[in-house]
Amino acid sequence: MRRLFLLLIVLLAASSAAFSQTTKAFPSAADISTPPAAQTRHLDVKAAVDAYLALVPAEARARSNTYFEGGYWLILWDFLFGAVVALALLNTTFSAHMRDLAERITRFRFLQTFFYWIEYLLLISLVGLPLTIYEGFFRERQYGLMNQSFGDWFSQQMIGLVVGAILGGLLVTALFGIVRRLPRTWWIWGSAVSVVFLVISILIGPVFISPLFNKYTKLKDERVRQPILALARANGIPATDVWEVDASRQSNRVSANVSGFLGTERITLNDNLLRRCSLEEIAPVMGHEMGHYVLNHIFKDILFFTLEALLFFGFLRWSLEWTLARWGAKWQIRGIGDTAVLPLVMLLASVFGFVMTPVNNSWTRAQEYEADLFGINASRQPDGEAKVDLMLGEYRKLDPSPLEEIIFFDHPSGRTRITAAMRYKAEHMDDLQNAPSAGSAPAAQPAPQPTP
Ligand SMILES: [Zn+2]
Known part of the structure; x- marks a missing residue:
């Protein structure tokens, strides 16, 4: 089995080297000039937005749409794949065997949980490897969005795995400890501990985690x-x-x-x-x-996460009791405090996450839109905003239907963002023309040269 995966990795690495990267038909902002429809004295917002969107060549637009819409399907495939793996681990009692192995390694309960987590994470990562390689490397490369060699990409995946093993292991161990000690109220304390973990990861993320991947x-x-x-x-x-x-x-x-x-x-x-x-x-x-x-978005995010964690753990408590009452014996799971239940917890979490996709996306997108409005107001550069929004179309569909945007977009679409920029411009035509703006004032100096 393992040799099969190694062979697969080698094959993928070899073929990816032969894979030609598609040419980038998307313009860089520095090459985009403001379209005439966005410069008229009495600016028609919709006409200006359409003129901006028309600057992207049809072929580039089509490719970006295909890439982004493919992502909708990946949400479904990932969900189904995870469900199949979880059900297989439970029904074959493989999960129970992994727990037995962890119990043979050590007699300390918290270490047993940690060891089970390592077994589980390695198994899941190995089984899901082909899908991860396709989604994370091949597909990105196919659309010209990947600069890394397979080796560099793969080694960064390994770093991610180690981080996941440590942080995930600590969280899972803490949560199982709570479930065993507080069998009635664990779902409330579980939410609290999850929020604490979120806060800690936000706190240490920029200092300890991000530098593992970039300089x-x-x-x-x-x-x-x-x-x-x-x-x-x-x-x-x-x-x-x-x-x-x-x-x-x-x-x-x-x-x-x-x-x-x-x-x-x-x-x-x-x-x-x-x-x-x-x-x-x-x-x-x-x-x-x-x-x-x-606008304190980090604090609002933590508050949102807290509410969602309570909802999730409430759902988890109910659905675990219901499921274990029916199949717990068959799966050889002793109860909710038994680590062998983890694949079931992950399955229920992915059901919850799948259903909540539009809610989470809409929460984030609403904040991103607020930040857009703030940025346009602060910089007074509506055309600069529009040009960057076009560039973001490289990996995000520029002009989706409203429903599509609500369900799948965690940032506003290009059309929504450029509309906000042009609306600002239409309302500020006089002062934008008469006074130098915050962003453009220093541009009297030469524009920054490309950095290597
Ligand atoms: Zn943002």
Whole structure:
């Protein structure tokens, strides 16, 4: 079995080297000029948005749509695959055997749980490897979104596995400890512990986890750094540094993010953004990230997660009792405190997550839209915003139906974002033309040169 997988990896690695990367027909923002329909004195918002969207070549648009819509199906296939594996582990009593093995290794209960978790994680990762390789490497490469060699990608997957083994192991051990000690109220305490884990991971993420995958450096280019810090100060953010991440290691995707809290906050922009955009586009992107910070999105996310965790653990308590009463004996599971129940818990979690997909996406998308509005207002660069939104169409469908956007989009679509930008522009035509804006003021200096 293992040799079969090794052979598969070698074959995939060999064929991926021969796989030609599709040419990038998507324009970089620096090459996009504002369409005439977005420059008229009395701006027609819809006409301006349509003119922007028409700048993307039909072939590039079609490819981006196919890529993104394929992601809808992957949600379903991943769910079904996970369900089949979980049911197989339970029905063959393989899960019970893994528990027995963990109990033979050590007599300490918490270590037994941890060992079971390691067995489970390794097994799941191995069985799911072909799917992971297709989704994470092949498919990305097929659409020209992957810069990594197979070896580099695979070694990063291994780092992810180790992180998952440690953090996941700690969480699972803590949760089973709670279930065994508090058989009645475990679902409430389980929610609380999950929230604590979330908070800890947000806290340590930017400092300990992210640097395992990418290099973070302080941005040195003063022509970009100074305007960003000015924008931050103007919006009440006491930032003294901007961080740059070498995201080009993985892909050409343009991105930025704000991470951490309680002292580990940082605003990070990626090197693709620096390379492919000018200050006109960087300013609204950074304004967007500052919006997340000023609007306290991290705290709101934690609150949302807390409510959802309570809902999930409530569902888990009910559905575990129901399922174990029927099939627990057949699966040789002793009760909810038995680690052999884990595949069932994961199955129920994936059912919950599958059903909640539109809710979670809509929560995130609403925050992203707020951040967009903040970014446009702060930077006063509606055209820069529109150009970056077009570039994001490389990996996100630009013009979906409204229902599609509600169900599948965790960020607003290109049309929604450009509409917000053009609406702002239409309402600010006079002041945008008469006064230099926050983002464009320093652009009197030459635009930043591409960084290697
Ligand atoms: Zn965002």
